[in-house]
Amino acid sequence: MILSVCPNPSIDTYAWIDAIEAKKANRITALKEFPGGKATHIAFALNELHHPTTLFANWAGNSGQWIKQSCADKNINTDGIEVVGQNRKCYTFRSKNEAFNNTELLEPGPTFTEQDWKNFSLKFQDSITKYSLVCISGSWPKGAPNDAYAQLITICNHQQKKVIIDCSGEQLKHALQGSFFGLHINEDELKSVYDNSDISTIVKNLSKKIKLIAITKGKEGLWLYYQGKLIHANVSISKVISTVGSGDCLTAGIAYAVDKNLKIEEIASYGVACGAANCLNDDLGMLKIEDVNQLLPKVTLKELDYAS
Structure with missing residues (x-):
């Protein structure tokens, strides 16, 4: 079983x-x-x-109860802690x-206290x-420690649990100071850590501490390193309806295949098929299994030269 953790x-x-007009009721x-939330899409x-x-x-609050009920409607179990406030919209x-199509407006969500972090961990x-x-x-609620990911990774390592993370900013920098099983990192996150290094160089650096490395660059596809192999995988789709949550669905595909003990080629295939399947669906961050099954045979794979 897989635990999907959405802070x-x-x-x-x-x-x-x-239309949106200033100083008027819209x-x-x-x-x-x-x-x-990213791991919600994974779940x-x-x-x-x-x-x-x-x-x-x-x-947190009524919005948190709504999300939990949405999970229950799909027979997805929920766990975690209750905090003061409201989960964000x-x-x-x-x-x-x-001019403003696809403009986003993000609420702040709850604020963490020291006791909240202790309860959560x-x-x-x-x-x-x-x-x-x-x-x-x-991301984490305001008030959470900026090394929260690193602390949870330490807990997983102590219990010898495989953990795959997807984060950015200070959380990512702190996490990369330690060793753990898996990392999904996209192009923007790469640029915040590595300036102009090529994929092979990045993998050489990261693979000293991380066993599975998934690097994504949008339409360019997935570079997956695992068990001494580096593979590029991609799949073409005719129409993109929404890309929101595609990276999360890709992470889910990789986690699914890893938990099934599949080979790296199959792990990469499930990753890109799930990421692409999300793009075919107007529901935000959601995929359909029939789309995944149709895309899997269409995935192109190429093993790349890699010297550790």
């Missing part, structure tokens, strides 16, 4: 609006809401792949007016005993 879950909301004509993708997972998170405005330490793999993905 800062959200309600992701499409809001349709004709009416939203329609709303469509989805459970969100829903794993569930769609019929792989058991639990979503572990900080739950993240709005994406949809409009025929390109203790609950996390207790919960991971039941899982074979842990995925931690996304």
Whole structure:
């Protein structure tokens, strides 16, 4: 089983609006809401792949209850702690007016206290005993320690649990100071850590501490390092409806294949097929298993020269 850890879950909301005028009342004509936050997308993708997972998170207020109920509706177990406040809502405005179409408005969410962090880390330490793999993905509430990922990685290492992380900024820099199983890092996050290094050089550096490295560059696909091999994988799709959550679905595909003990070629294939499947669906951060199954045979794989 896989534990999907979302430090800062959200309600992701499409809001349709004709125009936005300053100093006037602007009416939203329609709303469509989805459970969100990076590891929330991972949990829903794993569930769609019929792989058991639990979503572990900080739950706050009525919005947190709504996200938990959305999980229950899909038979996804939830775990974690309750905190004061409300889980955030993240709005994406949809409009025929390109000036603000796809403009985002993000709420801050709850604020962490020292006691919240203590409660979270203790609950996390207790919960991971039941899982074979842990995925931690996304931002933290304000007030959480800037080395929260590194501290959770240490807990996983002590219990000899595989952990795959996807984070950025200070959290990523602190995490990279230690050793752990897996990392998903995209092009923007790469630039914040490595200036102009090529993929092979980056893998050489990271592989000294990390066993599985997934590097993504949007349409250019996935570079996956695992068990001494470096593979590039990609798949073409005819139409992109929404890219929101594609990286998270890719992480889910990799986690799924790792937990099934599949070969690196199959891990890479599931990763890019799940990431691409998300793009075919208008529901934010969601994939459909039938799309994944149709895309898997179309994935192109190429083993690259790699000298450790």
